[in-house]
Amino acid sequence: MANVANLQTADVKKTKKRSMWVEVARRMAKNKMAMVGLGIIVVLVLLALFADVIAPYEEVVIKQNLSMRLKGPSAEHWLGTDEFGRDIFARIIHGARVSLKVGIVAVGISIFIGGSLGAIAAYYGGKVDNLIMRFMDILLAVPSILLAIAIVSALGSSLFNLMLAIGISSVPSYARIVRASVLSIKDQEFIEAARAIGANDFIIITRHIIPNALAPVIVQGTLGVAGAILSTAGLSFIGLGIQPPAPEWGSMLAGGRAYLREAWHVTTFPGLVIMITILALNLLGDGLRDALDPKLKQ
Amino acid sequence: MNEKLLDIKNLTIHYITDDGVVKAVNGIDIELNKGETLGLVGETGAGKTTTALGIMRLVPNPPGKILSGEITFEGKDLLKLPEGEMRKIRGNKISMIFQDPMTSLNPVMTVGEQLAEVIQIHEGLSNEEAIEKAKKMLEMVGIPGERHTDYPHQFSGGMKQRVVIAIALACNPQLLIADEPTTALDVTIQAQVLDLMKRLKEEFNTAMILITHDLGVVAEVCDKVAIMYAGEIVESASLEDLFEKPKHPYTLGLFGSIPNLEEEVERLNPIKGLMPDPTNLPSGCPFHPRCPKAKDICKIQVPKTTDLGNGHKVRCLIYEGLVEA
Amino acid sequence: MRKYITRRLLMLIPVILGVTFIVFSIMYMTPGDPAQMILGESAPESAVKALREKMGLNDPFIVQYGRFVKNAIMGDFGRSYATKKEVFAEIFARFPATLQLASVGVLVAVLIGVPVGIISATKQYSLFDSVAMLLALLGVSMPNFWQGLMYILLFSVTLGWLPSGGYGSFKHFILPALTLGTSTAAVIARMTRSSMLEVIRQDYIRTARAKGVEEKKVILKHALKNALIPIITVVGLQFGHLLGGAVLTETVYSWPGIGRLLVDAIKQKDTPMVQATVVFIAVTFSIVNLAVDILYAYVDPRIKSQYK
Ligand SMILES: Nc1ncnc2c1ncn2[C@@H]1O[C@H](COP(=O)(O)OP(=O)(O)OP(=O)(O)O)[C@@H](O)[C@H]1O
């Protein structure tokens, strides 16, 4: 009988959850800045998706055309050309592909590894918790960009290794967030109820605990994509990330750096695009945080 | 003794928020003589705290705004005073004890510093003198003086409330506004704190506005009572008149079946229905949707204040002869 | 308090040991033969083999790691493959440049960020607030190295006022410090604002006003001290990161600090240098974190009473 009552609370909890997301969406829609951020990101994603249609990769993005070197913005080349005579706009939208892919996959990796470790630590507690969290402390003792640099240098700089390195370097923050939110709910009634009807640990973690830890992870993840894009650009800028001639925002900056004097546009535009992208993600992340936790907002 | 200290006329305070205008206080009048204690009673959301903040001129702005009224204190209209003058009054001539002692003290300053600060501001004492006086004040509220170097988290709730009282009384104010000074405390401590306040108030001949939900407390401490409903004072009278001859249907409802001074009165929870939404008050008499005696006219006509003599005032159409009792 | 600090310092030992393990493993996995690198591409096979043997590179991983830790405890991180100098001497030669930049950068950032954050919070939704927060948002969204390039474009290339890089005079210092200072200021301003907003609506602030405290004092004395914990946290975090080498900014301005030392070492596969630098950075970072935690106790007596 008691179980039945508990199950009902579990159900109530679920419907409450669903309407919570509707409420969050409503609050997001009201937040103009967040919508601006979302708009920018949608445009960027569309450009990245249709990059090949807008500008063929081999002919425009990769092929050098030395007669067109370092030309300023014009009707034909909106953002000018780079040191090899390639169209900067085309390279930027193909670069968006790389950046978004790295950003999302890297954050996915961090969330998966960090989230699992955090959930396991909180769920089992005791020694397991201690071991995992001390390991996170060790990772945290090295600034994450340096950790990423070290990992890439060990693994070699391929696209996947880059994602892995950036992903691993921010594992600890997700582990901490997820651990904290799991700790705050693991003793609540509806978890007990699930356990009482014989759900095993795996089901409890995936069905009940993860959905509850979702809100802070989404916020951190959005801001994390921004961080990962910045790291990618940074690593590529110092030559440890995406290797030329592949178009990447950071390596475009590195390439244009030597020509600051004669061609300002080569370094200005890719950087501007990075800034706008990060700005948009920050706006979206801030908006999500306010929408998910209205208490924080006045 | 019968010298007028505070005279509030037609005070109106609204909060202008995204979700509408909260009509928290709507044209209230309060009179208070020196040394007198007024009990301000009403359900949650009635506008009691807002009234108190209005007197202190501490209504948070935005969203709050004092729209009209006069608050005459010692012959001066507080609402017309420049901010600098008002500051000299706060904590000095008028003090306030806030609703929740747990959060009323600054967690990163010692209680001694917090006490000494108010003394220094208003009495121009040196640091050492102020600390000395702070210690004396602590002892007066029953806390050993040497604990002045402690921080609030080292004190229990009851002790914190004593500190708050000491801060409020440190400069010997003419008027003390106590906003539910005991609701956050447990019962045994409630009685102690209340006794303490009563004693100190008598000792210093301080006038007091005591805000509370608890008619028992009112009966014990107050000389006069004002009943507040939806931002209006619906009835005000001397303690005896109000307890023995309550007039307004809302007041009657508050007492339920125990309109008797001797019997214990539980917390207010007697009337069916809910407080109206303060952003959307009912037309006519704001109490009419819950009033057992309401007639059609109550929906239209706003009651005026009727003086029943001996300072007993009530706002109800019954006493204007428009509705039968 | 002393006990707490001692305990925290002791807790650093396993963390640093862990860092050495991770760094050692990473470098162990890095392709390339150190012996070959020391001797150069053209060295005879036999010489390389002999050196490998001598360096113990043929020993099992765990033996090599044990030896590394043992030497490290003695303060010996070996010699750089590239310059043949003691790596620690090299690191200490570079550290002042990083320390200068980090300190000035953070100082500038605090001097700008905290007041801006406070004013923004007390005048929420005012024009000042909107403009300041928009700028701060741009500041945190701008990649540091790009910002550096843009400063060079403006101040060196176009206006010709300041050198575009290098180290030595005060003039060399301005642009790197500006770059780090502005972006850090943005982070600090945002944190200060949100922390102050949180504190300003607390009951004890109302109590202070009810005591007749001047508004300026209410903000600077009563509110700020309570808002300080998150502010100190970001300042510490930023300072720690800058001390760990503002790798990118140092690269942009050819600033001879720790960050560039590390990047160069990585590119040259200079294993001892990489290991020592990362360990050094981790130690510095942990010490800054510890300092921040100790500072908490001075700001907040509730935290102090927990440090037993
Ligand atoms: N800062 C504010 N912003 C908007 N509305 C407010 C604010 N403060 C109070 N109100 C509203 O004003 C009305 C009166 O509130 P007030 O705090 O004065 O009530 P109260 O009588 O003191 O209630 P309680 O017994 O719960 O303390 C309420 O409807 C409340 O929601």
Ligand SMILES: [Mg+2]
């Ligand atoms: Mg109240």
